[in-house]
Amino acid sequence: MQLVQSNQCFQGEQRIYSFDSVSLKTSSRFGIFLPEQALKGQDCPALFYLAGLTCTEETFAIKAHAQRMAAQLGFILITPDTSPRGDEVAKGDHWDIGQGAGFYINAVQEPWAExxxxESFVADELYALVLAQFPICSEQVGIFGHSMGGHGALTLALKYPEKFKSVSAFAPICAPSQCPWGEKAFTHYLGADQTVWQAHDAAALIQSKGALFQDILIDQGLSDQFYSQLNPALFREACIKAGQKLTLREHEAYDHGYYFIQSFMDDHLQFHAVQLQS
Incomplete structure (x- = not known):
């Protein structure tokens, strides 16, 4: 693991690291915000943030404006890249597939499978790496994300509740097997058998897994230009059937971008602070 960049930020440090990933079979980067408490060696709660299509490990650190509240709460923030990258890594035909568009699943189809x-990178490899290398309280780890990363946060939380104690999302792709983004990605990465897709669809997973969390928080803008791809109503219906408490907040005039995320970031961090301490 090599330190690529470090910047002082709200008495803590915003860093970027690079390491050779076994899961991805290539070098990968992740960002991490370490509050002052962590720099002093104190074990801290941690949140994984999964970014959306076309983003990198640095997008959240620059655009989300999360460090101030994270510093106040003593949160470590971990931000993986959105896909493997490099000349040897397959490229897609559009921005919604391939590099920058990993969808937080394990591909089984060529040329993507290698x-x-x-999923293994985030939930197993990076998870183990940061818990071993940084002062993280292993019983206080949550996950959240945006758009494609909101899909990833919901599905990984539902698959690995023993690792992630809290979950929230901004404008997540709630039912990817029922929207063009998800249909394209799942066909490329998983194949045409739609029964396989259900294991990577938050709306389907909540029905099979049942209620796992005290609450799930989702914020959704009603002027979101991608609203038809996101299907929050399907996830709400699935939560009702499963008996899972969901706080779904819909906001007039907000779109899909990071100005929207900035507006409600403090709420999400405070939500996780309550959930992780319960």
């Missing part, structure tokens, strides 16, 4: 193992 490198696109993002």
């Amino acid at each position: 490198h696109f193992q993002m």
